[in-house]
Amino acid sequence: MGKTFAEKILAQKAGLAAVEPGQIVTVKPDLGMSHDNTAAIAKLFAKIGRKRVKEPEKLVVILDHVVPAASVDYAQNHKEIREFVREQGIRFYDVGRGVCHQVVVEEGLVGPGDLALGADSHTPTYGAVGAFSAGIGRSEMAAVWATGELWLKVPTTLRIELDGALPELVTAKDVILHVIGKLGADGALYRSVEFAGPLAERMTVSDRMVIANMAAEMGAKNAFFAPDETTLNYLAARTDRTFTPVLPDPDARYEQTIRFAVGGLEPQVACPPDVDHVVPVSEIAGKRVDQVVVGTCTNGRIEDLRLAAEVMAGHPVADGVRMLIVPASREVWLRAAEEGLLGLFAEAGALVLNPGCGPCLGAHEGVLAPGEACLATSNRNFRGRMGSPDAELYLGSPAVAAAAAVTGKITDPRRLVEEER
Amino acid sequence: MIVGRAWKYGDNVNTDVIFPGRYTYARMEPEEMAKHALEDLDPSFAREVRPGDVIVAGRNFGCGSSREQAATCLAAAGVGAVVAKGFARIFFRNAINSGLLVLEIPDAVDAIQSGDRVEIDTENGVLIHAGKRHPFPPLPDVVRQILAAGGLIPYLRDRLAKEG
Numbered sequence: 001m002g003k004t005f006a007e008k009i010l011a012q013k014a015g016l017a018a019v020e021p022g023q024i025v026t027v028k029p030d031l032g033m034s035h036d037n038t039a040a041i042a043k044l045f046a047k048i049g050r051k052r053v054k055e056p057e058k059l060v061v062i063l064d065h066v067v068p069a070a071s072v073d074y075a076q077n078h079k080e081i082r083e084f085v086r087e088q089g090i091r092f093y094d095v096g097r098g099v100c101h102q103v104v105v106e107e108g109l110v111g112p113g114d115l116a117l118g119a120d121s122h123t124p125t126y127g128a129v130g131a132f133s134a135g136i137g138r139s140e141m142a143a144v145w146a147t148g149e150l151w152l153k154v155p156t157t158l159r160i161e162l163d164g165a166l167p168e169l170v171t172a173k174d175v176i177l178h179v180i181g182k183l184g185a186d187g188a189l190y191r192s193v194e195f196a197g198p199l200a201e202r203m204t205v206s207d208r209m210v211i212a213n214m215a216a217e218m219g220a221k222n223a224f225f226a227p228d229e230t231t232l233n234y235l236a237a238r239t240d241r242t243f244t245p246v247l248p249d250p251d252a253r254y255e256q257t258i259r260f261a262v263g264g265l266e267p268q269v270a271c272p273p274d275v276d277h278v279v280p281v282s283e284i285a286g287k288r289v290d291q292v293v294v295g296t297c298t299n300g301r302i303e304d305l306r307l308a309a310e311v312m313a314g315h316p317v318a319d320g321v322r323m324l325i326v327p328a329s330r331e332v333w334l335r336a337a338e339e340g341l342l343g344l345f346a347e348a349g350a351l352v353l354n355p356g357c358g359p360c361l362g363a364h365e366g367v368l369a370p371g372e373a374c375l376a377t378s379n380r381n382f383r384g385r386m387g388s389p390d391a392e393l394y395l396g397s398p399a400v401a402a403a404a405a406v407t408g409k410i411t412d413p414r415r416l417v418e419e420e421r
Numbered sequence: 422m423i424v425g426r427a428w429k430y431g432d433n434v435n436t437d438v439i440f441p442g443r444y445t446y447a448r449m450e451p452e453e454m455a456k457h458a459l460e461d462l463d464p465s466f467a468r469e470v471r472p473g474d475v476i477v478a479g480r481n482f483g484c485g486s487s488r489e490q491a492a493t494c495l496a497a498a499g500v501g502a503v504v505a506k507g508f509a510r511i512f513f514r515n516a517i518n519s520g521l522l523v524l525e526i527p528d529a530v531d532a533i534q535s536g537d538r539v540e541i542d543t544e545n546g547v548l549i550h551a552g553k554r555h556p557f558p559p560l561p562d563v564v565r566q567i568l569a570a571g572g573l574i575p576y577l578r579d580r581l582a583k584e585g
Contacts, residue, residue, distance in 0.1 A: 024561055036446045037488075048577045066446050073447050121487040121511055137489040137515035139573040146577060151563055185433050186481035190510050219481065221510055274433055361442040361486075382437040382485060384461040389438075 002249025004157035005224045006192035009132045009246045013115045021156040021255075031058055031110055032144045033118035035100045036065035039080040041119060044142035053145040056089045062103050067095035067356040070364035098329025098355040101125040101297040105209065106331055108239025112227035113246045117144060122297055122379065124216050128208035129235060130227030130245055135216065155221045156255035157248075158188055161197035164263025169311070169413045172207035173299055173377065173397035175199075176214040177268035179260060181278025189219030191255065194248060199262065200225055205234045206303045213298045214379050217275040224248075267412060269375075270395040273383040281400060281412045291374040292317075292405040293386075294398050295326025295353070296360045299377035302335045304398040309341045311402035311413045313420055316348050318408030323350035324366050326358035350405070362386045368393070375404040423501035423522070423541040425473035427533045427550075428466060432479035436491040436512065438462035445488050451497035458494040472499035475539045477530055479505065483512020489519065496521040502541050504548065506530050517564050518573035524548070529555040 003011075003018065011018050014025035034041055038061045045053070053059060061081060069075035078095065085092040097103050101122055110116045112130030116123065119141040126133035136150065144150050162175060180187065193215050200208070208225045215223035225231075227245045235243065266280035294300070294308045305327065317323045325345045327333040333355050336342050342352050351366075359366035360378045367387030368374055374386060374393050381393040396404070399413035407416065438461040440454065459466040476482075476495065482505040483491055492515040495503065502522040516523040522543065529548050532555075533539060540549040548555040560568070570576035 024563060039448070044574050047574045049581060077446060077448055119487060121485065123487075135487045135511050137487055137492075137511060137518055139489060139518040140514065143573055143577055146581065185484055186507060186509070189481065189507060219484065219509055361445065362437075363442055363446060367443075380437070380485060382435045384441050384443075385437050387443075389441075389461040 001253055002251035004192065004252040004254065005194055005246060005248040006132065006155050006157055006222065008248065009113070009115060010152065010154050012246065019154045021154050023154045024151055025154060026149050026151050027115060028149050029058070029117045029144060030114040031060065031116040032141060033060050033062070033100060033104055033116060033120070033123065034141050035062050035120060036077060036081070037119055037138055038084065039077050041138045041141045041145070042080070042084045044139050045145050048142060048146045050146045053088050053090065054148040058148070059145065060091045060104065060109060061085050062093040062097060062100040063095045064099045064356045065361060066363045067354065096330060096355060098331070099297040099300065099357055101213065102300065102328040102332070105129060106238065106329055108235050108241060111235050111239070111241065111243040112231060113244045117141070117150060121216050122213050124220055124223045125209055125213040125297060127212040127223035128205055128225055129231050130225065132222050132224070134222045155190055155192040157192040157194060157252070159194045159196060159254045159257040161257065161259040162195060162199035162262060163197045163259060164199060164261045166199070166262060166265065169399045169417065170265050170267055171307070171397040171399060172203060172210040174265055174268040175262050176211045177270050177278045177395065178262065178265060180214065180218045180276050181268065183218050185218060185274055185276040187218040188215060191220055192222050192224065193220045194224045196226065197259070201228065204303065205230060206301045210298055217379055267397060267400050269400060269410060270381055272381050272392045272394065275379070275381060275395065281396070281410065284394070284410050285412060287394070287410040288373060288408060289321060289375045289404050289410065290372040291366065291368060292321060292323045292401050293326065293359060293366065293374060293376035293378065294401050295324070295328060295358050296378040297328060298379040299398050300326055300328030300332060302332050304377065305332070305336045305341050306339070308398040308402040309344050311399045311416060312348055312406055315406040317350055317405050321405055321408050322366070323405040324358060325350050325352045327355050329355050359386050375401055375410060377401050423473055423475065423543070425471065425475050425501045425539060427475050427477045427535055427537045427539050428470070429477045429533060429535040430462065433481045433484055434462060434478050435485040436483055436488050437485055439483065439491040440488060440494050442486070445490065451493050454490050454494035455497035458498045467498060470498050470500065473501040474499065475501050475541065476503045477505070477533045478503065479530065480507045482508050484509035487511045489515045492516040492519040492521050504529055517567055520568060520572035522568060524557050526555050526557050
């Protein structure tokens with residue numbers, strides 16, 4: 001009987017011939033990623049009683065969550081992290097390099113056949129380039145630092161087949177919101193999710209990152225797109241490393257296979273306060289917004305900024321709306337500057353922020369007041385996520401965000417573009 | 422044996438309402454974290470919770486962020502256990518690693534109401550409520566060892582000290 005991707009790679013990283021779903025295995029990850037939580041992890045690490053991390057070359061630390069520091073307390077946190085990574089010889093990206101997940105992929109730090117663990121819930125993002133990657137907690141990262149290994153339960157696997165040609169201005173974000181809306185916030189709980197099918201095969205790395213990133217919002221342990229020419233071309237431009245892809249067997253046994261035909265899909269919006277509260281944009285059109293955010297590890301790449309600029313088509317941001325543009329990395333920021341996009345956004349009245357997580361986690365750079373509504377391209381709309389627990393947060397694609405910014409209300413971007421023509 | 426009052430909540434109780442993002446990257450000790458436990462869901466919880474109390478919830482408890490403080494703050498608040506229909510995977514791991522008992526017992530969740538007295542006998546794998554016994558399956562070995570040590574960090578400290 002064939003094996004799924006998760007079963008094959010976890011067996012390999014545990015040094016076993018084969019593993020079964022439900023089995024607990026001890027794996028040796030190829031990469032351990034942490035961010036602004038590194039100082040807290042270092043405190044836990046110290047309590048274990050070790051002085052040096054076991055394999056510093058397998059670790060990376062990226063400051064992104066509250067950058068630049070928004071208070072003395074945050075500044076102290078960053079300072080402690082800088083001292084720690086210097087002492088330990090850990091690869092480090094300081095404030096301004098970008099959101100951790102974007103940086104890991106851009107720098108080619110993971111690829112096909114790698115196992116990455118990150119002290120962040122959106123770590124499944126690296127499945128977009130054929131890696132097994134899962135989020136873990138702080139104590140667990142301290143354990144990885146001390147021992148180079150961690151226990152994982154082998155998950156069952158859900159295969160999601162995507163088919164159909166997406167209509168104009170309908171994006172990977174709409175696809176994953178639709179899937180989460182159908183399967184629910186625990187629709188993939190504890191499971192490995194393999195995305196496949198003709199549409200998945202045609203997707204760019206950026207599209208695949210959107211989907212793998214948001215698989216976390218339906219409870220997935222990891223997400224996976226089979227590495228192909230698209231993946232290898234992307235990585236070849238970024239790293240000299242050679243990868244040995246791990247692929248699921250053709251006769252792998254899946255717990256479930258679900259097919260989504262998304263050819264006629266409308267743009268989708270997740271309504272507060274749950275990511276699975278998803279409706280077609282026409283059902284919520286007209287809802288007024290006070291703030292629009294384009295950015296984050298979900299949708300802050302150059303493709304996203306291009307799409308937002310295309311939909312805005314030179315229109316100004318509506319009166320009374322604050323539009324925040326948060327490129328996911330310095331690379332994206334520079335590219336957007338070169339292409340003139342940052343100037344276009346600024347001229348339209350948007351505020352272009354530094355690369356980083358921005359207001360996504362509600363810590364700084366544009367949190368919401370009670371009673372305000374925001375449409376963001378981020379991945380979570382929980383109560384209080386972007387500031388006040390009495391604010392409303394809607395999630396959509398960069399096209400939906402751009403349409404909301406120029407009209408001041410949630411709007412089908414296709415309507416806006418049609419009127420323009 | 423854990424004995425306490427139940428605090429009952431619904432499905433998809435997420436980490437942002439358990440421990441809001443605005444505190445996540447502030448440096449804070451567990452005792453301080455406990456003061457913010459469930460702040461955006463039930464502001465009375467942190468004031469009124471007593472040691473041994475049990476949180477009872479529906480599906481997907483702890484979904485969202487990987488922030489370990491969501492588990493740490495509950496453990497530090499004295500919560501004896503979280504009993505739910507299901508847990509988000511990172512929260513589940515974080516809870517065990519923080520020494521916080523987490524149990525999936527769907528039929529008990531349906532029966533228990535806020536304020537009810539709940540007893541949990543981990544030795545014999547049974548939750549007792551209103552005279553009814555709700556058995557639960559034994560925890561995996563590695564999980565029991567980590568809980569017995571009081572969390573992953575003390576567990577590893579002891580293990581590595583033995584290895585030298």
